[in-house]
Amino acid sequence: MFALTATAANPDDPLAGLALGDHPEPSPPPGWETVRVRAAALNHHDVWTLRGVGVDPERFPVVLGCDAAGVTDDGREVIVHAVIATPGGDETLAGDFNILSERYDGTFADRVAVPSRNLVDKPAELGFEQAACLPTAYLTAYRMLFTRGELRPGDRVLIQGAGGGVATAAILLARAAGLHVSVTSRDETKLERARELGAHVGVPAGERLPARVDAVLETVGEATWKHSLRALEPGGVVVVAGATSGFDPPADLARVFYRQLRVIGSTMGTREELVRLVRLLDATGVRPLIDDVLPMEDGREAFSRMVDGELFGKLVLTRPA
Structure with a gap:
């Protein structure tokens, strides 16, 4: 499948470790499932990974990306909660807390594997590009x-x-x-x-x-x-x-x-908070501000703009239906 991966860390030139191309398909363990990514939003976390902050170098190459909205194998339209942790209580305080692209491949790919409990139904009124902005920022x-x-x-x-x-x-x-x-x-x-x-x-x-x-x-x-x-x-x-x-x-x-x-x-948020956030948007009509939408093949351009700070709102990468 197509993916954007971090192959190495470079504090001074983060784009040097960014690769675009083939990556193995995910193989979800029991209790996990795959989501066909329709849209994924860029975050500073992705740049920090390329700079070597908060990631074990032994994890390279790793698929970048924390945020995604897409479709499950059975046709369910979902938002992916990016926090991976032992269920129960506040996931952000769990001893094994991590987010996608740290220990597990992230969302800048055709498909991403996540625990089934991490999937939140996407309202029909919320587009995939808008929904992809929610799980991190x-x-x-x-x-x-x-x-x-x-x-x-x-x-x-x-x-x-x-x-x-x-x-x-x-x-x-x-x-x-x-x-x-x-x-x-x-x-x-x-x-x-x-x-x-x-x-x-x-x-x-x-x-x-x-x-x-x-x-x-x-x-x-x-x-x-x-x-x-x-x-x-x-x-x-x-x-x-x-x-x-x-x-x-x-x-x-x-x-x-x-x-x-x-x-x-404060770090990220729980699945329940993500559900409440979606309800807030549904009740108020507020929609995420998107600076630009680019095909995932143009990921290098998106990362360059993130590094340079040339944006207001979110940058979103998309994959075809």
């Missing part, structure tokens, strides 16, 4: 906002780094839930687009907000950390799900304990 944003952040209608949230997949998802979901949304970016064009999506306030990265917020969604890391802490009301929370600018932010511990701030980690 949109599920991460959902968990950050509503599970870990515990935000409620009327609360104020700052989303750092407008334009990224999680940030864009968070803007749309937060507005749908009745939150007051502020965003930051170094790019005025991205700020304007964020306002068009529904952000109430858009300011350049690091600039003081008109008013402090109840929560900050942090996926940028070093570059925005001080600003995130300073933007919070006393007792506020920073929900951290990534660090694209670096993993060693200044601690600013005095501010944390004087203002009794909370710093909470």
Whole structure:
């Protein structure tokens, strides 16, 4: 079958390890089944894999991709939950937690094998390209906002780094839930687009907000950390799900304990949260923002755009029906 694989890691030139071509068909063990991929969305996780972050080099070559929507062998249209873990409780806290493309081949292929419990029915109103955006970026944003952040209608949230997949998802979901949304970016064009999506306030990265917020969604890391802490009301929370600018932010511990701030980690989401996310989209009419849709054969172009940051919303790769 056709697939996009990581053949080696290169921290400085991630595309050097990206290969497009034939790969063995999946052989699902008992309790697993295969899905014919119709659409798969690109995430920063895929680039990190090519850089050698979070993956065992002995796993190469491995099929990349966390997100997919497709069709099972019996004709069921499904969304693939990317978290692979022992069932029971919160899968993201399981000792064997991993996501597709880490220990098991991912979704950038004609077919992907996953546990049957990882399949969620795709609503007919949601296209395959839209559905493929949900399992990583949109599920991460959902968990950050509503599970870990515990935000409620009327609360104020700052989303750092407008334009990224999680940030864009968070803007749309937060507005749908009745939150007051502020965003930051170094790019005025991205700020304007964020306002068009529904952000109430858009300011350049690091600039003081008109008013402090109840929560900050942090996926940028070093570059925005001080600003995130300073933007919070006393007792506020920073929900951290990534660090694209670096993993060693200044601690600013005095501010944390004087203002009794909370710093909470968040990773992916559970299958039940994915089901609730799908229901939220169905109830509100919110749809994922897609920057571009490309055939999977153009995967190298998509990865190049991800590395260069030349996107607003999700990049989706498709396979023919």
